[in-house]
Amino acid sequence: MSSIRMKTCAMTAAVAALFLSVPSHAETEPETTDPIVINGGELELPTVAPAPAHLEGVFDQIYSGWLFRDAATQAMQMDDFENPGMIFVDQGIDDWNTVEGKAGKSCASCHEDIESMKGVRAAMPKVNEAGDLWSMEDYINDCRTSRMQAEALEWDSDRMKNLTAAISVQSRGMPMDVAIDGLAEPYWEQGREMYYTRYGQLELACANCHEGHYGDWIRADHLSQGMTNGFPVYRLKQAALVSQHNRFRGCIRDTRGETFDMGSDEFRALELYVASRGNGLPVEGVSVRH
């Protein structure tokens, strides 16, 4: 008996030592870093990029969330026909060309073809002429209310998401490049502060999962680095497009915290900071995720 107990004790000690030797960072690197080949070779989107300078010491490389999804989901994004998000891109383009409001204008009346929006998504969010940080939704609503004299769209409404999707896909393949210096710096600092702040009863910061544990399991799925270059995302779980602020809200809710509102200044700042972590990864237009 006593020898067995001795053995058990020794084993317990060994197990304890093993746990102690596990580093606090336990991320799992993706097995491959294949590019996303769209429509059989029409466009190749790299899924890995060197980390931006401000992430020195945190990440060496940044990865698209696509790498952490399963093969069937990855394949859906590789074909524009099978990508369910493209339905909403089509609807957004229809909306782009639809006249609305007292001024009798559509988006196309001033901006002409939606291809003129190439590059916009890669730089969003950004500081506007008045010095405020604006997301793409703010720019759309500003155009709608001031130029079209139409009603503003709700942040998370289908029409808004369709428009942001249609505009985003114009920049597909361009590297994310949000400005974080100059006027943007205070917003960026605020966003960084939020990224490392623990929220909710579970006391989780964005960094706890997406920096310290990417690639590991969370429930039945893998954590990504939390990059936003694929937004708006077609999420299979919801069978709908999901905006960045909606996703932030969902994450904070899951920490059992009181969340910020979609379209709040806090989420704009967080959007800027998270986007800057992905500077260098290509805009994925409408990506497909679980």
Place this chain on the structure above:
Amino acid sequence: MADNVKPRVRVPKTAKAGEVITIKTLISHQMESGQRKDQDGNVIPRSIINHFSVSFNGTPVLDVKMEPAISTNPYFEFEVAVPESGEFLFTWKDDDGSVYEDRQSIEIS
């Protein structure tokens, strides 16, 4: 009334006579099953696409009776042998009586 219903179809532009081609179709539709309730406990009425058919130069190719368990944005992919140049006609029928159509022609080289 279903909103934002938009059919999408992908048919190759050309094929060889008798070649088996792959056709993909997708229609955006909420496919409300009639089983769900809203926040006040009222049943949300059923609103689905209940029928999908395809014909080629008037000859039936595919005929599908669709049921409420089919998920949102129904996607069909199927193979068909094309004997001659002609036109595919795709038809979706909605519970509300709407009929959505799409036509795609194919050349036999």
